[in-house]
Each structure stands twice: as C-alpha cells, then as structure tokens.
Amino acid sequence: MSFWKGLFGSAGAATTKEPAQTARADRRQETVVVRGETILFSLDPNLDLYELEELCDAVGWSRRPIHKVRKALQHSFLVVSMWQQRGSYRRLIGFARATSDHAFNATIWDVVVHPDFQGRGLGKRLMEKVIQELRARDISNITLFADQGVVSFYERLGFTADPEGIKGMFWYPR
Ligand SMILES: CC(C)(COP(=O)(O)OP(=O)(O)OC[C@H]1O[C@@H](n2cnc3c(N)ncnc32)[C@H](O)[C@@H]1OP(=O)(O)O)[C@@H](O)C(=O)NCCC(=O)NCCS
Known part of the structure; x- marks a missing residue:
C-alpha cells in the first residue's frame, strides 16, 4: 500500500508514534512538575508577542515583523506555549x-x-x-x-524523514 493511500484510507495511520499519554479532550491549560519545577502548558493563542520575540531571540532566530507573527498565530490551528510558573510569576520558556486543513493534515512550526x-x-x-x-482533533498526518x-530530536519522538522516499519540496521567489 502506498504511503498516501495508507495514510488517508479507512485504515489510515498516523506518521508519528503516539505520545505516552493517550489523546484527550482539549484542555486550555495543564500544569506538570518537571524536576521540581512547575511547568504550565497553555493553548491560548493570545500571547505577548514581544515575550515570544525574546524567546526566539534567545535561540538566535532571525526577527520577523510582529504584525506578521500576530497574523500567523491568529491563523494557526494550534498554539502551545510552555511557561515556568512560580507563584503568580510566569515566564515563557x-x-x-x-497549521492544518482541520481534517487530515497538520504541520508543526516554530x-x-x-x-x-x-x-x-x-x-x-x-x-x-x-x-x-x-490527535485529539483527529489529525492523522x-x-x-x-x-x-535537530533531526534526531524529532526521530526520537517518532517522526520519520522521507517516508517511502517522499521528499519535502520548496519554492522560493527568485
Ligand atoms: C530542539 C529543542 C526544541 C530541543 O528542546 P530540549 O528541551 O533541549 O529537548 P529535550 O531535553 O526534551 O530532549 C529530548 C531528547 O532529544 C534529544 N535532543 C535534544 N536536542 C537535540 C538535538 N539538537 N539533536 C539531537 N537530539 C536532541 C535529547 O538528548 C533527548 O534525548 P533522550 O530522550 O534520549 O534523553 C531545543 O534545543 C531548541 O529550542 N533549539 C533551538 C530552536 C530549534 O532549533 N528548534 C527546532 C527548529 S526545527
């Protein structure tokens, strides 16, 4: 069975390994304790974009116009932010x-x-x-x-490069 047929047929399978926890209904906020540190996950897309810019600066990413970042977040299917939480203090970490077609496919960014x-x-x-x-939104690809x-970071999570030889292709303005 070809890769695409397997993916979108009735027996369609995800390209990724399922995470440790099974898919659950959307929860806007979730707190976990990691090595004694309280970490909050939020699905709220309304972030302070300057705080997000600082985070991206910290890993050396090129700056992007804030108005475009705002638009990108507004039009994203899912936004997940991760915060260090100490009392009422929160830091974006x-x-x-x-992005998604809301049915079959989603692509993870940033x-x-x-x-x-x-x-x-x-x-x-x-x-x-x-x-x-x-997965909770029934996205399989x-x-x-x-x-x-960072290829092996994603491989450890179950992602596969070029499944069945399929190549990602890019077009850029010349
Ligand atoms: C890539 C990034 C998100 C990883 O975050 P992190 O919190 O350091 O990763 P974790 O500690 O959860 O690591 C999970 C596993 O991946 C491995 N890993 C982490 N970074 C890795 C890398 N760059 N290459 C290969 N493996 C990596 C870890 O060793 C760990 O392996 P283990 O489960 O066998 O112990 C982080 O390094 C980062 O933000 N980098 C800068 C931005 C970037 O490059 N983003 C990806 C753009 S495609």
Whole structure:
C-alpha cells in the first residue's frame, strides 16, 4: 500500500508514534512538575508577542515583523506555549504551533525551548503536548520541517524523514 493511500484510507495511520499519554479532550491549560519545577502548558493563542520575540531571540532566530507573527498565530490551528510558573510569576520558556486543513493534515512550526531550560526533557514534553492535541482533533498526518541539527530530536519522538522516499519540496521567489 502506498504511503498516501495508507495514510488517508479507512485504515489510515498516523506518521508519528503516539505520545505516552493517550489523546484527550482539549484542555486550555495543564500544569506538570518537571524536576521540581512547575511547568504550565497553555493553548491560548493570545500571547505577548514581544515575550515570544525574546524567546526566539534567545535561540538566535532571525526577527520577523510582529504584525506578521500576530497574523500567523491568529491563523494557526494550534498554539502551545510552555511557561515556568512560580507563584503568580510566569515566564515563557517554550513555544510551538501548527497549521492544518482541520481534517487530515497538520504541520508543526516554530518549536523552541529557551536555552536556560533545554536538555531537561521539556522539548519532548512540548512536542508530546502538540501531538496529543492534534490527535485529539483527529489529525492523522503530522509533518514538520526539521533543521539539520535537530533531526534526531524529532526521530526520537517518532517522526520519520522521507517516508517511502517522499521528499519535502520548496519554492522560493527568485
Ligand atoms: C530542539 C529543542 C526544541 C530541543 O528542546 P530540549 O528541551 O533541549 O529537548 P529535550 O531535553 O526534551 O530532549 C529530548 C531528547 O532529544 C534529544 N535532543 C535534544 N536536542 C537535540 C538535538 N539538537 N539533536 C539531537 N537530539 C536532541 C535529547 O538528548 C533527548 O534525548 P533522550 O530522550 O534520549 O534523553 C531545543 O534545543 C531548541 O529550542 N533549539 C533551538 C530552536 C530549534 O532549533 N528548534 C527546532 C527548529 S526545527
């Protein structure tokens, strides 16, 4: 059976390994304790965009016009932010979002964990939350574009590069 037929046929399977927790109904906020630190996951797309810009600056990403970032978030299918929570203090430490056709496909974008919090399993938690929320919305084909240095981070989460030789292709204005 071809890759696409298998994916969209009646016996369609997800391209990713299921996260540890099974898909559940949408919960706007979820708190977990990781190594003694309270971490909050939020699905609220109304973020302080300057705080998000600071997070992206911290990992060296090129700045993008705030009005375009606002538009991108408004039109995203899923926005997941990750916060360090200490009492009433909250700090944005991670972010990911997904676009979708709302039926079959979703593509994950802008996965980031603040360098102060990397290497503690939080990137994995963030991605598991994204996958869990997409599966809860019955999305079976989850894709992303991995920078060269993070391919094995995604492979550990069950993502496969070029399944059955299928290649991602890009068009850029010349
Ligand atoms: C990639 C990123 C999200 C990973 O977040 P993190 O919190 O450090 O990752 P975790 O601690 O959850 O790591 C989970 C697993 O992936 C591995 N891993 C983490 N970063 C990795 C990398 N760059 N390459 C390969 N494996 C990696 C870890 O060793 C760990 O393995 P284990 O489960 O066997 O112990 C984070 O490093 C980041 O924000 N980088 C800058 C932005 C970026 O490159 N985003 C991706 C754009 S495509």
